[in-house]
Amino acid sequence: MNRSVLAFALLSFIGLLGCTEKLVRVQPYEMEHFAQDKMLFTPLDSRAAFEEHIFSIREASAGGSSGFQGGCGCR
Amino acid sequence: MAKRKIISQLPVFPFLIITMLGALPWAAKSIAFAGMPVVGEQAPDFVLPGLIDPQMLSLKDLKGKVVLLNIWASWCTSCKEEMEDLVAVQEQYGSRGFVLVAVNIDNAPSSALAFLQRLESKIKRKPALTFLYDKDKTVSQEYRQRSMPTSYVIDRLGIVRKVYPGSFSKSTLESLRSAIEEALK
Numbered sequence: 377m378n379r380s381v382l383a384f385a386l387l388s389f390i391g392l393l394g395c396t397e398k399l400v401r402v403q404p405y406e407m408e409h410f411a412q413d414k415m416l417f418t419p420l421d422s423r424a425a426f427e428e429h430i431f432s433i434r435e436a437s438a439g440g441s442s443g444f445q446g447g448c449g450c451r
Numbered sequence: 452m453a454k455r456k457i458i459s460q461l462p463v464f465p466f467l468i469i470t471m472l473g474a475l476p477w478a479a480k481s482i483a484f485a486g487m488p489v490v491g492e493q494a495p496d497f498v499l500p501g502l503i504d505p506q507m508l509s510l511k512d513l514k515g516k517v518v519l520l521n522i523w524a525s526w527c528t529s530c531k532e533e534m535e536d537l538v539a540v541q542e543q544y545g546s547r548g549f550v551l552v553a554v555n556i557d558n559a560p561s562s563a564l565a566f567l568q569r570l571e572s573k574i575k576r577k578p579a580l581t582f583l584y585d586k587d588k589t590v591s592q593e594y595r596q597r598s599m600p601t602s603y604v605i606d607r608l609g610i611v612r613k614v615y616p617g618s619f620s621k622s623t624l625e626s627l628r629s630a631i632e633e634a635l636k
Contacts, residue, residue, distance in 0.1 A: 382466075404596060411527065
């Protein structure tokens with residue numbers, strides 16, 4: 377029992393070690409898809425001003441980000 | 452009986468845990484530094500098509516010249532930022548037997564070509580670098596690239612003389628210039 381557990385654990389460990397370099401670590405030259413804008417934590421960063429404008433128009437009357445004007449959409 | 456069985460199994464698990472924990476630093480180190488290119492080794496040969504024209508070029512064809520192998524991609528911001536400096540380096544040393552080979556590793560060459568057009572209109576001349584295209588990223592694998600971009604100074608005999616992981620700063624550009632001067636002697 378002990379031997380089989382030990383053998384299984386060691387074989388699993390060796391097997392997993394084989395994965396470390398090729399599978400687990402994404403190489404820097406493989407990061408093309410990770411480098412895309414949509415992979416950012418804030419993917420809409422470039423549209424932030426536009427989003428802010430829409431938010432102000434829609435939420436101003438309810439005390440949103442802007443303290444003036446109503447929700448008429450005429451800023 | 453059951454108690455004896457439990458006792459007989461006890462040392463196995465601490466042993467396994469200690470072994471695995473003990474191996475962790477080694478595994479982490481082997482992952483982080485696996486196959487970093489060693490200065491003084493023969494540079495692996497490659498045969499690649501051009502990025503702009505499909506003509507094949509190998510490292511052997513450049514034997515007798517000092518080569519700066521730069522691996523870059525259009526999705527890598529710092530790769531694009533250093534390109535103007537690299538053009539200046541090529542123009543400075545090109546007449547003395549120096550070739551700057553810029554290997555692009557984009558999945559598709561279109562965005563790299565678009566960037567080169569923008570670069571050309573920005574610097575108002577054709578960048579005098581030798582642009583190659585490596586879709587399969589074999590050069591990155593063979594040169595065991597560990598950061599984007601990476602540049603390798605290869606001397607006239609085809610031996611790696613210096614490795615620059617990451618983009619060039621002012622100080623590393625000075626170091627690059629002195630490494631090229633040294634290799635050109």
